[in-house]
Amino acid sequence: MKLKILVGTMTSTADDVAQAIEMDCADLVDQIEVTPMEGLSHRVFAEDALYLICTSTYGTGDVPDNAQDLYESLDAPGLSLPGVRYGVIALGDSIYPQTFCHGGLRFDERLSACGAQRLGDIWRHDASSGTDPEGPAAAWCRDWLAQAMASS
Numbered sequence: 001m002k003l004k005i006l007v008g009t010m011t012s013t014a015d016d017v018a019q020a021i022e023m024d025c026a027d028l029v030d031q032i033e034v035t036p037m038e039g040l041s042h043r044v045f046a047e048d049a050l051y052l053i054c055t056s057t058y059g060t061g062d063v064p065d066n067a068q069d070l071y072e073s074l075d076a077p078g079l080s081l082p083g084v085r086y087g088v089i090a091l092g093d094s095i096y097p098q099t100f101c102h103g104g105l106r107f108d109e110r111l112s113a114c115g116a117q118r119l120g121d122i123w124r125h126d127a128s129s130g131t132d133p134e135g136p137a138a139a140w141c142r143d144w145l146a147q148a149m150a151s152s
């Protein structure tokens with residue numbers, strides 16, 4: 001199975017998380033591909049892969065600039081992604097309590113509205129927690145991948 005990590009970021013934290021997962025989880029899947037969201041559309045979900053949305057949150061609960069095109073494309077009328085299985089890593093900061101981690105939550109809403117299936121809970125990281133996300137995210141991903149493969 002291939003894991004495709006789609007990265008939405010402004011200041012590279014989400015990319016650091018994706019790189020940590022690529023290093024730590026290589027033994028669990030056939031291939032891991034880390035892809036920045038720049039210029040992507042919903043067509044990225046056509047591949048036979050397991051998808052991981054790894055994104056931060058900006059503005060007032062918005063997806064980062066490099067994720068806008070992909071996010072908007074998921075609103076296409078009649079778009080259907082029934083065979084797509086995905087997980088979500090949502091980075092945010094609890095100093096924005098009204099919109100905490102909404103970037104990831106927004107992707108989850110759009111993907112599930114298109115009939116895609118989320119596996120597991122959304123993993124959130126709080127930039128105000130005083131911990132770096134890379135290690136805990138990679139540990140979460142190992143469990144998540146094990147469950148995803150057991151259910152496929």
Ligand SMILES: Cc1cc2nc3c(=O)[nH]c(=O)nc-3n(C[C@H](O)[C@H](O)[C@H](O)COP(=O)(O)O)c2cc1C
Pocket residue numbers: 008009010011012013014015055056057058059060061062064091092093094096099100101102127
């Ligand atoms: C200008 C600005 C706006 C932000 N807005 C939000 C927000 O609305 N909700 C939230 O949970 N986090 C918000 N954040 C926090 C970031 O999502 C968080 O720091 C994240 O780890 C950054 O990841 P990145 O480096 O991959 O972009 C904001 C950060 C900045 C600098």
